[in-house]
Amino acid sequence: MQDTLFFGNTITQWLITLGLIVFSFVAGKIVYWIFNYCLSYLTRKTETKLDDIIIDLLEEPIVFAVTITGIYFSIDMLNLPHQIFNWPYFAIQFLIALTVAWYVVRLYEALHLEYLVPLVEKTVTFVDDQLLQMLRIGVRFFSWTAAIFVGLNNASYDIGSLAVGLIVGGVVFGITSPKTIIKTYHQIIDSIKKAREVRESKGIKIVRNITTILCLVSLMVAIVLIYNFNSYQQRREDIALSQAKQDSVNVAIHINRELIILKTVVDRTANELTNGKLNKESILDYLQHTMVQTPIIFTFGLAYHHESDDPSSELYSPSYRRDIDGLFELKHIEYDYTDSSDSRTEWYYNTIEQGTYWGEPYLGSVSKSMVTTYFAPFYRTDSSTSKNEIAGVIYASISLNDIDKLVKSLDIGEEGYSYILSEEGQFLTYPDESITSGSIFDLAEKLDDEIWRKDGQQVINNHPGQPFFRKGFDKKTEHNTWVFYEPIPSTGWTVGVYYLRLIMALPQVCGEYLSQYLFC
Incomplete structure (x- = not known):
């Protein structure tokens, strides 16, 4: 019974993972206790209030980070299917960005309440109060906006990862920081009441103008950030595509x-x-x-x-x-x-x-x-x-097994693999040896994938041999792919070089980490 697999893992693996997740919450509570009692006790002996404020406001984000990290490494022990493995990794990247924003916002809140508010209260002008309120809103807005953009960048625009991050983060946040949720709720209610009072004040025009300006500036900044982000993603993908093309040419040259x-x-x-x-x-x-x-x-x-x-x-x-x-x-x-x-x-x-x-x-x-x-x-x-x-x-x-070994020794990275097709579409080499005895048309029928069938037909009709390239979707890994086909002039064969577009477009460290699982 212990060796029986449930969703690719044994009962023992599932129990160990669940145990580690529970331990992650316990570890979070231990860290919270250390902050709440030990460090707080030490900071009370100092004359300044700043260290007390920092310890008090940062304890919950740190507990959150510890718990999330523990959950991630617990899940990492499982043999997850390829199509969902990248979710935990991207989710932790997204949540780390949000945690940093949480640090920044809470630190500003401490400075705001203990230093800025008392400073403004010494003045008698209405504008100072409103500017301080706008500054508070602006810091919150830009901190969370920047965190979301960074998180999306680290998650490579993966919507599934974002959803998992929000769900897991919400659950952990609710368990580790119930006081913060209640406090945030009361702050929202107080903000609504203050907004009503502002509408009745004589400074409504000033507030409206400042708010309008901030909204316009925020919109412009958001547009610029989105444009820069998309441009960066496109440049990174173009570079990866060019590198993959050159690697496929090098493979064909080496075999030839x-x-x-x-x-x-x-x-x-x-x-x-x-x-x-x-x-x-x-x-x-x-x-x-x-x-x-x-x-x-x-x-x-x-x-x-x-x-x-x-x-x-x-x-x-x-x-x-x-x-x-x-x-x-x-x-x-x-x-x-x-x-x-x-x-x-x-x-x-x-x-x-x-x-x-x-x-x-x-x-x-x-x-x-x-x-x-x-x-x-x-x-x-x-x-x-x-x-x-x-x-x-x-x-x-x-x-051809020796040829395959030579190709694997080439530096095409961990992001892809190569295979050789005869003029009739027969696999001469392929990473999965069980497929080598068949043709590309057999593989297309096995995967029920019309794209592989079209590739085979183009290889057969491609005389004299000309290189061609196609983008597609791999039903096996459920990811978008790049496939390059380069002719081998001395024999009339064709070498195919296959890449996962997701990994090629990621930063190098992330790509190498994911490829260990997607091509294992």
């Missing part, structure tokens, strides 16, 4: 470079066989030496044609293959690859008829990953006619 290395080795070997620089006596040492020098090659071999087209002559087809320990294993083709009636000889006759080409990837029996092979013909000169005739086929294969 590795495949060109293999292609160059095979083409050079075919030329040396044709020119007579290599022969049957030296070919084994050459194959083994080349594989040592080129670690990316998984299998390297060749298949000689019959001597002078004599079907009775012995075939020779040596090849070296890396085993699971990285050692070389000498193999020979065990069937007659020159028999055109055998379906297994398709690779041989395709090379003879069309020249160099990349074969269709297949699942390797040793590597247990997708393997692709590059083939090239080599020739010999007929002494009687002085013409070149087919002498055989040389080939080298590469494990």
Whole structure:
């Protein structure tokens, strides 16, 4: 029963989390007691009132912060679904901003009541009283407005996070600070009564003018803040988009470079066989030496044609293959690859008829990953006619799992992943190995996602290969995405680089933190 999962977590995990949440409230009460009795007792011995005021007015916000932080770390212990994990993180960011505003407002209230009000009471002008009241309203308004904007920025405009923050904050605030709620209620009632008295006073015109000016200034400031915030978000997203585009190009270039290395080795070997620089006596040492020098090659071999087209002559087809320990294993083709009636000889006759080409990837029996092979013909000169005739086929294969490891070593950050598609839309590499055996159309059907199907169709129709980009919504993570598709010129394949738009547009620290959970 203890190992049974409920919403992705065991009963033990739920009980521990609930226990820690209760402890967070207890810790908040302990902090409140320390402020209320210990620190207050120490400040009573001082001559100034300021330290008493600060301790008294800051104790509740600090208790609130301690409790909220405890709740966050308690929830963080759960294995939450991807679609709701970012809510607690963004909620705490939003509530921290509100807590700072709470500190500022309460500190001003202390200064207002203990220093500014007595100072103004010494004057006899009506304007001083009203200006002080406007100052009080202005400080409250700008403090809370700034806190909301900062909180929204930290929450990356996530409405769910804002709702969770307000709900959780309201519950904790109500539990930890019931006196503040009652006091605020009475202040609102007193403000309404004072407003009625002001309407009956002779200074109504002055108050109205000052209020109008403050409202207009506040509106202008709010408009500027909203515009600057949106501009900043757009600039940050544009920078992230440009960086993601460059990363996808780098991935395609890197893959193409590795495949060109293999292609160059095979083409050079075919030329040396044709020119007579290599022969049957030296070919084994050459194959083994080349594989040592080129670690990316998984299998390297060749298949000689019959001597002078004599079907009775012995075939020779040596090849070296890396085993699971990285050692070389000498193999020979065990069937007659020159028999055109055998379906297994398709690779041989395709090379003879069309020249160099990349074969269709297949699942390797040793590597247990997708393997692709590059083939090239080599020739010999007929002494009687002085013409070149087919002498055989040389080939080298590469494990796409090795390509995938190379791509993962590139610095595309924790925000995304890459995969490779064949010309027919078959997955050659993918982070989830269970998907590698299928195509992009199989994935589209599995996720019931038309966007993946359109991507696959565009990959198939994209000849010659051209890069393309699309924005979409991932049904698996329930987030907006950026996907870049870059062609690999040497093979005709396409590399896709996938990013979560939410994480890419966040500040670096937040993005790295969230990506650990969204891509785990």
